[in-house]
Amino acid sequence: MQMENIQATLNKGPAVQAAKPTKMRSENVTVHYGAKQALNGINLDVPERQVTALIGPSGCGKSTYLRCLNRMNDTIDGCKVGGKITLDNEDIYDPSIDVVELRARVGMVFQKPNPFPKSIFENVAYGPKIHGLARNKNELDEIVHRSLERAGLLKEVKDRLDEPGTGLSGGQQQRLCIARAIAVSPEVILMDEPCSALDPIATATVEELIDELRENFTIVIVTHSMQQAARVSQVTAMFHLGDLAEVGPTEKMFSNPDDKRTQDYITGRFG
Amino acid sequence: MSTFTIILAVLAIGLVGAVLGYRRSRAFAFADGPKLHSRPVYHASYVASWAVIPSLLLLSAWLIVSPIVVYSSVSTSFPEGVLAETSLTEDLAYGIVESIGDGLRVLPPEERSTITDSTPVADVSSMLRARGVPIASAAADWMVPLALQLNSMQATSRLLMTGAVILLALAGAFWGYRHIQPRLRARNSVEGVVRGALIVASSIAILTTIGIVFSMLFETIDFFSRISPAEFFFGTEWNPRFSGAGSDGSAGSFGFIPLLAGTLYIAGVAMLIAVPIGLFAAIYMAEYADNKTRSIVKPLLEVLAGIPTIVYGFFALITVGPFLRDLSAQIAGITTGSYTSFIQAQSVLTAGLVMAIMLIPFVSSLSDDIITSVPRSLRDGSLGLGATRSETIKKVILPAALPGIVSALLLTASRAIGETMIVVLAAGVAANLTINPFEAMTTITVKIVAQLTGDLEFNSPQTLVAFALGMTLFFLTLCLNIYALYIVRKYKEQYE
Numbered sequence: 001m002q003m004e005n006i007q008a009t010l011n012k013g014p015a016v017q018a019a020k021p022t023k024m025r026s027e028n029v030t031v032h033y034g035a036k037q038a039l040n041g042i043n044l045d046v047p048e049r050q051v052t053a054l055i056g057p058s059g060c061g062k063s064t065y066l067r068c069l070n071r072m073n074d075t076i077d078g079c080k081v082g083g084k085i086t087l088d089n090e091d092i093y094d095p096s097i098d099v100v101e102l103r104a105r106v107g108m109v110f111q112k113p114n115p116f117p118k119s120i121f122e123n124v125a126y127g128p129k130i131h132g133l134a135r136n137k138n139e140l141d142e143i144v145h146r147s148l149e150r151a152g153l154l155k156e157v158k159d160r161l162d163e164p165g166t167g168l169s170g171g172q173q174q175r176l177c178i179a180r181a182i183a184v185s186p187e188v189i190l191m192d193e194p195c196s197a198l199d200p201i202a203t204a205t206v207e208e209l210i211d212e213l214r215e216n217f218t219i220v221i222v223t224h225s226m227q228q229a230a231r232v233s234q235v236t237a238m239f240h241l242g243d244l245a246e247v248g249p250t251e252k253m254f255s256n257p258d259d260k261r262t263q264d265y266i267t268g269r270f271g
Numbered sequence: 272m273s274t275f276t277i278i279l280a281v282l283a284i285g286l287v288g289a290v291l292g293y294r295r296s297r298a299f300a301f302a303d304g305p306k307l308h309s310r311p312v313y314h315a316s317y318v319a320s321w322a323v324i325p326s327l328l329l330l331s332a333w334l335i336v337s338p339i340v341v342y343s344s345v346s347t348s349f350p351e352g353v354l355a356e357t358s359l360t361e362d363l364a365y366g367i368v369e370s371i372g373d374g375l376r377v378l379p380p381e382e383r384s385t386i387t388d389s390t391p392v393a394d395v396s397s398m399l400r401a402r403g404v405p406i407a408s409a410a411a412d413w414m415v416p417l418a419l420q421l422n423s424m425q426a427t428s429r430l431l432m433t434g435a436v437i438l439l440a441l442a443g444a445f446w447g448y449r450h451i452q453p454r455l456r457a458r459n460s461v462e463g464v465v466r467g468a469l470i471v472a473s474s475i476a477i478l479t480t481i482g483i484v485f486s487m488l489f490e491t492i493d494f495f496s497r498i499s500p501a502e503f504f505f506g507t508e509w510n511p512r513f514s515g516a517g518s519d520g521s522a523g524s525f526g527f528i529p530l531l532a533g534t535l536y537i538a539g540v541a542m543l544i545a546v547p548i549g550l551f552a553a554i555y556m557a558e559y560a561d562n563k564t565r566s567i568v569k570p571l572l573e574v575l576a577g578i579p580t581i582v583y584g585f586f587a588l589i590t591v592g593p594f595l596r597d598l599s600a601q602i603a604g605i606t607t608g609s610y611t612s613f614i615q616a617q618s619v620l621t622a623g624l625v626m627a628i629m630l631i632p633f634v635s636s637l638s639d640d641i642i643t644s645v646p647r648s649l650r651d652g653s654l655g656l657g658a659t660r661s662e663t664i665k666k667v668i669l670p671a672a673l674p675g676i677v678s679a680l681l682l683t684a685s686r687a688i689g690e691t692m693i694v695v696l697a698a699g700v701a702a703n704l705t706i707n708p709f710e711a712m713t714t715i716t717v718k719i720v721a722q723l724t725g726d727l728e729f730n731s732p733q734t735l736v737a738f739a740l741g742m743t744l745f746f747l748t749l750c751l752n753i754y755a756l757y758i759v760r761k762y763k764e765q766y767e
Contacts, residue, residue, distance in 0.1 A: 070655065072651065072654065072655060075650075075651070075654060077561055077562050100657050100658070100659050101657065102657075103654065103655060103656065103657035104656070104657030105657075107655065107656065107657075108651075108655035108656075110648060110651060110652060110655070112648055114646070114648035114649055114651065114652040115652075116649060116652065116653070116667050116671075117649075117670065117671050118670070126653070126656060126658075126666065126667075127656040127657065127658075130656070130657070130658050130659075130662050130666070131657060177652065180652075180656065181655075181656065184656055184657060
């Protein structure tokens with residue numbers, strides 16, 4: 001990893017905008033898998049309508065943290081989450097919060113594209129249908145088309161909406177999953193290494209898409225590629241061994257990190 | 272030497288060969304010169320294969336061929352015309368000769384030496400009877416020399432066989448040992464042997480199936496030459512009228528429809544009850560239960576699968592049947608005032624109910640495996656969109672698992688169709704044709720048992736019909752299983 005490369009990327013990237021209000025706030029978040037502690041008290045603010053990148057070496061807890069934000073960890077046996085996470089100042093682990101409603105507000109795109117074994121149309125219509133977002137067939141049609149359009153996939157698939165989603169290429173599948181997530185109109189989209197299974201061209205398309213989605217959605221993305229973090233994010237958080245090593249504006253993180261671990265990681269000394 | 276001793280000897284030769292081969296190749300491995308192609312253990316297996324396989328093949332061939340040769344040489348020397356005088360067939364006469372021969376070997380040497388070609392059969396018989404070997408009364412004097420001849424032929428054959436097999440084993444071991452060289456591709460040869468052994472193992476199952484079909488086929492054809500297939504397949508009355516000794520030989524009616532209807536009806540009732548319960552149990556175990564609950568509930572459910580079906584039969588006969596009968600009497604009493612039960616103790620419902628209990632673990636266990644094999648990513652994708660668990664199961668997991676579940680259900684159905692003991696005890700043996708589930712019906716399997724047990728002539732349609740029924744049942748379940756396989760294959764294509 002060359003510092004110059006990242007610098008060049010940053011200079012071309014979008015200008016960092018004025019500080020945005022906080023969308024999700026984490027206070028002293030801990031996660032235990034059985035007896036093993038995976039996160040040791042994370043304090044992190046996710047700004048609204050910005051892309052926040054979570055970086056760090058494998059096993060540092062960034063995916064675990066991401067899955068706390070929409071309580072996907074609830075589905076894992078023996079996983080215990082402590083501390084407090086708020087979405088618009090509401091505690092998402094409060095018993096009065098309905099986890100299903102939360103996940104409709106905080107959507108997720110996974111590492112490996114996972115379209116359902118249904119048609120492309122049905123894949124996107126799945127969320128709106130279960131949440132009753134469309135009153136009739138026409139509205140549903142419109143939601144599906146708009147979501148595919150925003151995911152930059154409509155042009156490629158509009159003639160074959162009835163074909164199975166699993167028949168698309170890897171990059172198209174991942175954009176289908178993004179379309180599926182935004183069809184529910186979430187406020188926050190979590191992305192867990194969305195490009196790790198894609199080739200460079202598909203990656204570039206998805207990255208462009210992420211940049212566009214920033215206008216309407218708050219995005220948190222886990223990535224192993226430092227260039228990707230530099231290209232798409234405005235805020236970067238560096239995780240290390242279950243701790244939050246450092247968090248700050250992406251430009252500063254890559255040019256002048258405060259933390260020795262961040263510096264070592266982005267210059268490729270470990271990780 | 273007995274066959275078992277010969278096999279042991281061959282294996283011992285193989286083992287010694289392997290040890291020697293191992294040492295020889297080790298010597299090459301540490302010597303200068305070309306690098307060893309295969310590890311010494313492959314060379315050892317190579318020598319052992321050469322020693323064991325050809326000799327055991329010879330042994331089995333000899334064991335098959337030798338009795339045929341002995342039979343033909345002995346039976347051709349039967350005296351002219353004796354078979355025509357008595358009512359003996361050639362097979363039967365040979366059988367008596369063979370049993371005399373076997374008996375002679377039991378005798379102590381000093382008694383046996385007194386028997387010559389001219390000893391009358393009566394003397395031999397009495398000597399043998401004293402040793403506890405009964406001889407058929409049809410035995411004749413001319414059989415004694417043949418029995419002696421038979422014994423000597425068998426002894427010679429065994430001696431030759433022992434010699435030939437052990438020589439071949441030694442030769443094979445020597446051949447293999449001499450072939451060991453650093454560049455010998457022993458690994459490839461041994462892999463070939465392993466492959467061959469696996470092929471043999473799998474073809475045994477297939478050949479057995481074919482054998483079963485043929486064993487039924489000839490009897491079935493015999494049956495259909497006496498009773499027309501149309502009468503069998505479309506007849507609606509089952510009343511074979513047992514033909515014992517001394518009956519006039521008139522055939523009864525062999526209508527297969529009541530049995531087919533009973534089979535499908537009982538299996539249908541059982542599936543109707545077992546499928547929802549088993550499926551829901553599977554969904555609970557795969558999707559809702561935590562690991563601890565699952566580790567307790569799943570084995571408990573599978574215990575049900577281990578209960579012998581005859582025990583389910585008892586349960587039906589002494590508990591479920593009377594309970595349903597009494598319950599129906601109570602219901603009838605409350606509604607009509609007359610306490611007559613409308614459910615018979617032995618009924619389709621009883622059998623279906625108890626069979627369902629037997630099938631639940633099959634449905635739940637197979638479906639559970641299929642549901643858990645749906646990739647976790649699909650589950651996460653759906654939950655991540657804010658779907659509830661039941662929405663995820665209904666809209667994503669079950670559609671994805673459906674082909675697998677359907678094939679599991681078809682396998683379960685073929686079990687239900689083949690079930691016998693529960694039906695005998697719970698649904699009775701009366702071949703009724705009815706649509707009332709509260710009455711007794713019976714199944715194909717039960718009638719097969721009924722037609723083949725008891726003191727019956729083996730070449731009457733009454734007995735032969737069992738083979739026709741068996742063949743029909745075989746094809747019924749075969750079709751179900753093939754359809755299940757077809758669906759499984761389609762499912763695999765979708766997910767790879």
